[in-house]
C-alpha cells in the first residue's frame with residue numbers, strides 16, 4: 102500500500118518566545134468578559150491591563166476589538182453543543198531560521214490570548230486555548246472523549262479543524278478518529294456488550310466541490326436527497342470494523358489518497374476537506390440478522406487551509422478553483438451556524454458541499470467542536486487574526502438559543518442521512534426512530550483506561566465493506582480491492598476534477614473601469630436569484646448532483662461573478678471607510694472641552710449612521726469599538742468608548758449600527774486597522790450567491 106505519512110514535530114524548536122518574555126501589555130477585558138467554563142487548569146487572567154494613557158496619541162482613535170464576551174455557548178446534557186477551541190502550534194525550524202518571532206502570548210492558566218501584531222498593536226481574544234505544549238492526547242481527552250458515549254444515544258457529533266495552511270489542522274485531526282474508534286469499540290464490548298452495536302468507518306474528501314471516496318480508489322461520489330430531505334452520498338464505501346488496527350489502516354490509506362499540494366508554509370498542504378466518519382449502527386432488534394441502521398455518528402473534518410479561500414491574487418486556475426470552493430464552504434458553514442441559532446426560516450445547507458454533507462450533524466441532537474489552529478509566527482499574523490476572527494464570529498453566532506436546531510429534529514429522522522445502504526430503496530417509510538430501542542447514555546461509566554492496551558488480531562481482514570447509497574456503476578465488494586493502489590493519489594488530481602473551458606474565464610475578467618456596470622449587474626442578478634430562491638422550496642429539487650453539475654458547467658462565469666462582486670464590494674467598503682474617517686476627523690476638530698460625552702457620542706453616531714447606512718446596507722456581524730480620547734471625558738478616565746456593529750452580508754453590503762452609550766472594554770489599534778479589518782471581511786465574503794438553486 103502506498104503510504105504518505107506526514108512528519109510531525111520533527112522540525113520544531115523549543116525556542117522561547119520573545120513576546121512571551123516581554124511584559125505582557127494586554128488590555129482590559131477582564132472586567133467585562135464573563136467567566137469561562139473550561140479546563141480545570143484554566144483561570145481567568147487577572148490584573149489591570151489597561152492601555153496606558155501615554156500609549157494613546159491625542160485625538161480620536163478608532164479601535165477594533167473583536168468582541169468575544171460570549172464564552173459559554175449552548176449547553177445541553179452538560180456538554181456544550183458548540184465548542185470552540187484554539188490551538189497554538191510551536192514555532193518550527195523554518196520559522197526559527199527566518200528569525201520569525203512567536204507573537205502569540207497565552208498566559209498560563211488563562212483562557213485568553215494576545216496576538217502581538219506589532220509592539221504597540223495587540224489583539225486580545227478569549228477562548229479555551231491550548232498552548233503549544235498541549236499534546237494530541239490531551240486534545241482528544243478534553244474535546245472529543247466526552248462526546249463519544251453520546252453517539253450511542255443518537256447524537257451526531259462533528260469535530261473540525263480550521264486555520265491557515267501549516268497551522269496544525271491535520272496534525273490535530275489525524276489522531277482523533279483512531280482514539281475515538283478505540284473508545285467506541287471498547288464501549289461496544291463493555292458498556293453496550295451484546296446489544297448489537299457495530300462500528301462503520303468511511304472516509305471521503307470534498308475537493309473542488311466534488312466528493313471522492315478516499316477508501317475506494319478516489320471514486321467520484323455524488324450526493325442525492327431522498328423524499329425525506331435526507332442527503333445521502335451515493336456509492337460511499339463504509340467498512341465495518343471491529344478492531345483498532347483496521348481503523349488505523351483505513352485512516353492511513355485515506356490520508357495517503359487525499360489531495361495535497363505544497364505551499365510555502367506546508368510541504369504537504371491539504372487541498373481538500375477530508376471527512377472521516379465513524380458511524381455506530383444497530384439493527385432494530387439488536388441482532389445481526391436484520392440490517393443495521395444508523396444510531397449516531399462522529400465526523401472528523403480536516404478542512405483545507407483557510408487562507409486559500411482568501412487568495413484572489415493567484416492566477417493559477419486550479420488554485421483559484423480550490424480557493425473559491427473553500428471560501429464558499431467556510432462561509433456556508435458560518436451561515437448555517439448563524440441560521441440555526443437565530444430563528445431564520447431557511448438554513449442554507451446548500452451553500453456548499455461541505456454543509457450539505459454536514460446537514461444532519463447540525464440538526465437534532467448534535468455536538469460540534471471547532472478547533473481553530475494557529476501558527477505562532479509573526480509572518481502568519483494576518484492569517485492568525487483571520488482565524489481568530491472567524492472563530493469569534495462563529496462563537497458569537499452560536500451564542501443564541503439554537504432553537505432551529507431542535508425544530509429541525511423533526512425533519513431529521515434517525516436514519517442515516519449521509520449514507521444509504523445499497524439494498525435499501527427510497528423512500529423508506531419506516532424511520533429508525535420508530536423501531537429503535539432507546540439506549541441510555543452512560544456518561545458516568547465512561548472511565549476506561551486511556552492507553553491502548555490491546556491490539557486485535559487479523560486486522561486486515563477484519564472489515565466488511567459496505568457500499569452505501571444507491572448503486573452507480575459496479576461496486577466491487579471484494580475486500581482485496583481495498584489494497585489496490587489508488588487512482589488519484591496524493592497529487593493525482595484527475596483532469597476530470599475540473600472541467601471548465603479556459604477561455605471563458607479569461608474573457609470574463611472584469612475591467613476596473615466599469616465598476617458601475619458591475620454593481621448594476623450585481624444588483625439585478627442577485628435580485629433575480631433572490632426571487633428564484635424564494636420561489637423554490639427545498640423539496641422542489643430532488644437531485645442536488647444534477648443541479649450542481651449544471652452549475653459546474655458555468656464555473657468560469659461563477660468565478661468571474663465572484664470576482665466582480667468582491668471588487669465591487671471592496672470599492673464600496675473603501676468608500677465608506679473614507680467617509681467615516683473624514684467625519685471622525687471633523688468631529689475631533691470640532692470637539693470642544695465641556696461637551697458632555699453623551700452629546701459627543703450621539704453626534705458621532707448620528708453622522709455614522711446617516712453617512713454609512715446610506716451607503717451600505719444589511720446583515721452579518723463584526724463589532725467595532727471606537728474609542729476616543731479627549732480632555733473633557735473625565736468621568737471615563739482618559740478614554741471614552743462605544744461600539745457599533747457592522748453588519749455585512751451577501752451580496753456585499755453592510756450597515757453600520759452604532760450602539761450609543763455602551764461603554765466597553767477596548768484596545769488601541771491604529772486608525773488604518775479599519776482597512777485591515779475590512780480586507781479581512783472581504784476575504785470572508787462568499788464567492789457569490791452562486792449556488793444556482795441555493
Ligand SMILES: Nc1ncnc2c1ncn2[C@@H]1O[C@H](COP(=O)(O)OP(=O)(O)OP(=O)(O)O)[C@@H](O)[C@H]1O
Pocket residue numbers: 107108109110111113189190191193233264265266267268269270271272273364367369370371372404405406407474
Ligand atoms: N501542535 C503541534 N506540535 C508540533 N508540531 C505541529 C503541531 N501542529 C502542527 N505541527 C507540524 O506542523 C506542520 C504542518 O502541520 P499540518 O500539516 O497539520 O498543517 P495543516 O494546518 O493541516 O496545513 P494544510 O492546511 O496546508 O494541510 C507539520 O509538520 C506538523 O507536524
